[in-house]
Amino acid sequence: MIERFLMNTHYIVLIGVILLLIIGFFGALTKRNLIKILIALGIADTGVNLFFITIGYISGKTAPIFSKNGLTASQMVDPVPQALVLTAIVIGVAVLALGLSIIIRVYEHYGTLNVSRIKRMRG
Amino acid sequence: MSLNPILMIAVPLFVAFSIPLLGYIHKKAGLYAMSATLLFNTFLSFSTLPHAFEKPIRVIIAGYKPPFGINLAITPFSIFLACLISLMGFIVSIYLLKDETTETQEKFSMLILLVVMGATGIVLTGDIFNMFVFLEIMSISSYALTSIRKDRKGSEAGIKFLLVGSISSTFLLLGIAIIYNQLGTLNMADIARRFSQMNPKLAFAAVSFLFLGLGIESEMFPLNAWAPDVYQGAPAPVAALFSAVTVKAGLYAMIRFLYTISNNSSFIKLLMLFGIATVIVSELSALKQTDVKRMLGYSSLGQIGVILFAVGIGTKTALEGAVFHFVNHAVLKATMFLSIGLLAKYAGGSSFEELKGIGKKYPFLAGVFAIGALGVMGFPPLNGFMSKLMILTAAAKAEHVVLVMLVLAASVVEGFYYFRVLQVMFREPEPTRIEKRSVSLAFVIPLVVLVGMIVGIGLFPGVLMPYFKGAAMDILSRGDYISVMLSGGGAL
Amino acid sequence: MKRVSLKKRFRVKNIFVFVVLVYLGFQMLSLGFLLDLKDVKGVAKYYLENDIKDTQSANVVTSIVVNYRGFDTLGEVTVLFLAATGLGAILSGYRKVKKQKILANTMLQYGSKPLLAIIILFGAYIFIHGHLSPGGGFQGGTVIATGFLLMLLALEGYEIKHGYIKWTESLAGLTFVTVGLFGLFLLGSFLADFLPLGKVGNLFSSGVIPIIYVAVGFKVGSELTGLLDNMMGVVE
Numbered sequence: 001m002i003e004r005f006l007m008n009t010h011y012i013v014l015i016g017v018i019l020l021l022i023i024g025f026f027g028a029l030t031k032r033n034l035i036k037i038l039i040a041l042g043i044a045d046t047g048v049n050l051f052f053i054t055i056g057y058i059s060g061k062t063a064p065i066f067s068k069n070g071l072t073a074s075q076m077v078d079p080v081p082q083a084l085v086l087t088a089i090v091i092g093v094a095v096l097a098l099g100l101s102i103i104i105r106v107y108e109h110y111g112t113l114n115v116s117r118i119k120r121m122r123g
Numbered sequence: 124m125s126l127n128p129i130l131m132i133a134v135p136l137f138v139a140f141s142i143p144l145l146g147y148i149h150k151k152a153g154l155y156a157m158s159a160t161l162l163f164n165t166f167l168s169f170s171t172l173p174h175a176f177e178k179p180i181r182v183i184i185a186g187y188k189p190p191f192g193i194n195l196a197i198t199p200f201s202i203f204l205a206c207l208i209s210l211m212g213f214i215v216s217i218y219l220l221k222d223e224t225t226e227t228q229e230k231f232s233m234l235i236l237l238v239v240m241g242a243t244g245i246v247l248t249g250d251i252f253n254m255f256v257f258l259e260i261m262s263i264s265s266y267a268l269t270s271i272r273k274d275r276k277g278s279e280a281g282i283k284f285l286l287v288g289s290i291s292s293t294f295l296l297l298g299i300a301i302i303y304n305q306l307g308t309l310n311m312a313d314i315a316r317r318f319s320q321m322n323p324k325l326a327f328a329a330v331s332f333l334f335l336g337l338g339i340e341s342e343m344f345p346l347n348a349w350a351p352d353v354y355q356g357a358p359a360p361v362a363a364l365f366s367a368v369t370v371k372a373g374l375y376a377m378i379r380f381l382y383t384i385s386n387n388s389s390f391i392k393l394l395m396l397f398g399i400a401t402v403i404v405s406e407l408s409a410l411k412q413t414d415v416k417r418m419l420g421y422s423s424l425g426q427i428g429v430i431l432f433a434v435g436i437g438t439k440t441a442l443e444g445a446v447f448h449f450v451n452h453a454v455l456k457a458t459m460f461l462s463i464g465l466l467a468k469y470a471g472g473s474s475f476e477e478l479k480g481i482g483k484k485y486p487f488l489a490g491v492f493a494i495g496a497l498g499v500m501g502f503p504p505l506n507g508f509m510s511k512l513m514i515l516t517a518a519a520k521a522e523h524v525v526l527v528m529l530v531l532a533a534s535v536v537e538g539f540y541y542f543r544v545l546q547v548m549f550r551e552p553e554p555t556r557i558e559k560r561s562v563s564l565a566f567v568i569p570l571v572v573l574v575g576m577i578v579g580i581g582l583f584p585g586v587l588m589p590y591f592k593g594a595a596m597d598i599l600s601r602g603d604y605i606s607v608m609l610s611g612g613g614a615l
Numbered sequence: 616m617k618r619v620s621l622k623k624r625f626r627v628k629n630i631f632v633f634v635v636l637v638y639l640g641f642q643m644l645s646l647g648f649l650l651d652l653k654d655v656k657g658v659a660k661y662y663l664e665n666d667i668k669d670t671q672s673a674n675v676v677t678s679i680v681v682n683y684r685g686f687d688t689l690g691e692v693t694v695l696f697l698a699a700t701g702l703g704a705i706l707s708g709y710r711k712v713k714k715q716k717i718l719a720n721t722m723l724q725y726g727s728k729p730l731l732a733i734i735i736l737f738g739a740y741i742f743i744h745g746h747l748s749p750g751g752g753f754q755g756g757t758v759i760a761t762g763f764l765l766m767l768l769a770l771e772g773y774e775i776k777h778g779y780i781k782w783t784e785s786l787a788g789l790t791f792v793t794v795g796l797f798g799l800f801l802l803g804s805f806l807a808d809f810l811p812l813g814k815v816g817n818l819f820s821s822g823v824i825p826i827i828y829v830a831v832g833f834k835v836g837s838e839l840t841g842l843l844d845n846m847m848g849v850v851e
Binding site for chain 2: 024028034037038041044045048051052055080081084087088091094095098099102103105106108109110118120
């Protein structure tokens with residue numbers, strides 16, 4: 001099984017994708033600091049972005065740009081995941097920025113970033 | 124020839140981008156522009172409604188036919204929800220004209236406009252990645268709106284909402300990536316047509332990821348722990364908007380995905396069980412609340428559970444009941460959140476302690492709240508009764524008798540805690556610390572309209588019945604959706 | 616470095632979460648074999664083969680982002696706009712103090728000003744040539760924002776006029792929507808390309824794509840600069 005993975009570029013990257021997802025979700029579920037949780041979710045997001053790029057990549061093909069004469073469509077990788085990942089990255093940045101600003105406010109009210117102490121609303 | 128439905132998305136965007144500049148003309152220009160835009164959306168969606176019920180409309184964007192470009196899929200169900208969403212948005216926006224939730228009025232009105240626009244985009248779009256983008260527009264503006272007052276509760280609820288929502292978007296993207304890898308397309312009709320060609324294991328993985336992601340957006344039981352916090356922490360008109368608009372869009376995405384795209388009967392069955400769990404857990408949690416707004420949040424989750432349950436049954440009557448309950452839940456919860464918001468503002472808080480005897484000081488507002496509560500409990504002349512009856516009859520017909528009993532038991536619990544609130548409001552002695560203030564007309568008009576809708580729908584449900592039937596047919600007729608969207612829809 | 620006891624480091628819950636995640640990871644890895652990674656198929660094949668005919672843009676990713684799936688990009692720009700708006704609303708009311716604990720050195724203070732011009736030029740180059748080369752509005756806008764980040768870091772008390780940011784982001788967004796509406800009124804389809812396409816490889820080619828990408832570049836640049844400026848000032 002292992003050899004089959006290492007034979008192919010895709011599968012090496014795929015291992016990276018899964019590692020990023022595991023690290024991200026592990027951090028999000030076990031860390032107590034709000035900023036660390038946000039960073040962990042950002043890592044998981046990166047994993048997904050890498051996954052998109054992986055499914056668009058085809059071994060031995062080039063970037064989808066008609067930059068010189070003689071390049072034909074059949075020599076290019078899938079361009080759609082690249083376009084989608086652009087959107088996903090921008091959305092990730094937006095969520096991260098907004099999250100940090102809300103965290104600033106949370107810190108102002110609670111004086112801590114520890115999630116186990118930010119629990120005034122319950123029941 | 125009427126206006127192109129794409130304007131329901133393009134015009135709010137245009138206005139949202141120009142609101143910062145409108146601030147130079149007049150301080151409140153942004154608020155009025157927002158309200159006017161939502162009125163335009165309401166008008167446009169209602170004028171498209173009859174056309175879409177004749178034959179679903181396909182609106183092509185950028186001139187490329189599906190599956191190559193993005194298109195809007197305006198089917199009976201989606202346009203019906205678009206009408207509901209823009210109408211509720213407009214009603215709440217009238218209320219906001221006089222509301223002083225935040226000092227950043229300009230940004231506030233932009234965010235409100237974009238929440239409604241995002242929800243409209245979700246129900247209208249025919250492309251799964253585009254739906255994800257609109258979902259993100261809706262959720263990001265929701266995060267900001269939740270914590271816009273910059274108080275403690277709002278910030279705490281906002282960050283919880285944001286973290287959970289960000290997990291949801293990760294799952295959604297994973298699911299979409301797997302689908303794209305297998306089928307090479309993102310158009311919903313094209314995916315639906317070829318869904319069975321996917322490798323079954325990967326199809327299962329994709330459906331599970333999307334189910335999890337959309338389950339968070341539609342506030343399904345194990346994934347909805349953030350929701351009561353948000354309903355409590357957000358400003359009251361925003362909470363009204365959440366329960367009337369954003370949840371509806373999340374539920375739409377769930378239904379469209381499970382019924383039209385994947386048509387996976389085991390996940391639909393699962394929805395029924397999760398729905399029941401949502402009803403029971405949230406009604407029981409509502410019982411022990413001491414804050415009325417939080418209690419309303421739990422009660423809202425309970426209603427959503429009923430809708431999920433009805434969607435999970437999957438018969439035609441059950442789906443008609445579910446669509447009916449969509450409308451009722453939106454109207455009732457908007458009424459209650461708006462009235463409790465005003466009462467809490469005058470009383471200084473929304474806990475039982477602070478609301479003691481408020482009914483005697485503000486009989487109109489408390490009366491509106493009471494009508495909403497009676498509607499939710501399902502008192503016969505009001506609208507909540509009919510839809511619950513339809514759902515329960517359908518469930519009994521589908522031989523889920525135990526589940527019907529559970530929903531009925533939950534309704535009894537619901538009646539119990541609402542009566543407790545009403546008792547606190549009306550039977551306690553009149554408080555002396557609260558002074559009587561006059562209620563502005565901008566607050567009264569939306570409440571009167573909403574109460575009119577509660578009573579009107581309750582008395583004449585037959586007027587809306589053809590629309591419920593059409594929407595339910597639309598949910599079930601998967602083949603029609605595919606053929607219309609891929610080969611050309613009806614004319615405008 | 617704070618010492619953390621071994622017991623705290625390895626909580627039972629954490630180990631449990633780790634084991635579950637690793638198990639799920641292996642499951643996903645086994646799914647990885649089933650992925651179809653051999654050839655371009657579906658809509659992507661159509662895009663690659665018809666890109667020149669449809670849009671005359673050399674960069675296929677650009678024509679997907681701006682033309683075929685332009686509606687997504689409009690949404691994406693809106694998301695950034697929302698983030699900037701929401702962040703502004705949530706952080707409003709803070710008294711902004713822009714003080715540096717250690718002043719940037721003289722080289723940085725003087726060198727950053729000419730660098731800003733070069734960085735902006737480079738960013739503009741990237742977004743103007745989005746349809747010819749790798750790059751585009753988002754990338755160019757981000758490069759421009761890094762220029763302003765450099766200024767904020769290098770110069771104490773550096774102010775970016777809020778009015779400029781406001782006008783740029785609003786006008787850029789309005790340009791995008793207006794181009795879309797032109798397509799709707801002239802050709803009956805929102806965001807349709809109503810300009811002559813030109814010839815692939817020329818700067819003035821591929822219809823509305825460069826116009827939209829320049830607008831996106833300005834919008835992303837101003838939005839990100841506004842975000843940085845808002846975050847930068849917060850000192851308690």
